[in-house]
Amino acid sequence: MKYIISLLVVVGLLSACSSKDTESSKEASNDNKVKETTVSGQSDPEADDEEAEKLHKKIKKESTKADFVELNVDNPPYGKKVKVEGEITNVTNDGALGGELYVSQKEGKGYGMYAVYNLTTDEYKVGDKITAYGTVESEKGTAGGPKITATLIEKK
Structure with a gap:
């Protein structure tokens, strides 16, 4: 009986470790995708200026x-x-x-x-x-x- 309980505990610990490793590798994969997008994607200065202008108008309108x-x-x-x-x-x-x-x-x-x-x-x-x-x-x-x-x- 002790052998079966010990085996279940070991299997539980191993499965918990493997799920964390999977999550970590998924997060690392997502980080790489974000970095690739940031590095390869060029920002459009005109779009950035337009976005900033919209934010400035919003701030001015909402401020008292x-x-x-x-x-x-x-x-x-x-x-x-x-x-x-x-x-x-x-x-x-x-x-x-x-x-x-x-x-x-x-x-x-x-x-x-x-x-x-x-x-x-x-x-x-x-x-x-x-x-x-x-x-x-x-x-x-x-x-x-x-x-x-x-x-x-x-x-x-």
């Missing part, structure tokens, strides 16, 4: 003007699509993906200060007037104000 009072709270509306229009007052890591632009936006009788996390490689300087489109982050910027991750920034 950022409101400092609404966003400068302990739990800001994470992921809300906003636009910030104003003047750059400080720049960190200019030209590098992930640099921050501090933007002062006129709001009512005062100004709102936003940390705009720049996901472009464009360069900006203090005094540039921009419109940044992006999403509200859950954490504050380095200076303590609302943080916006911008995927589209237009210089005025």
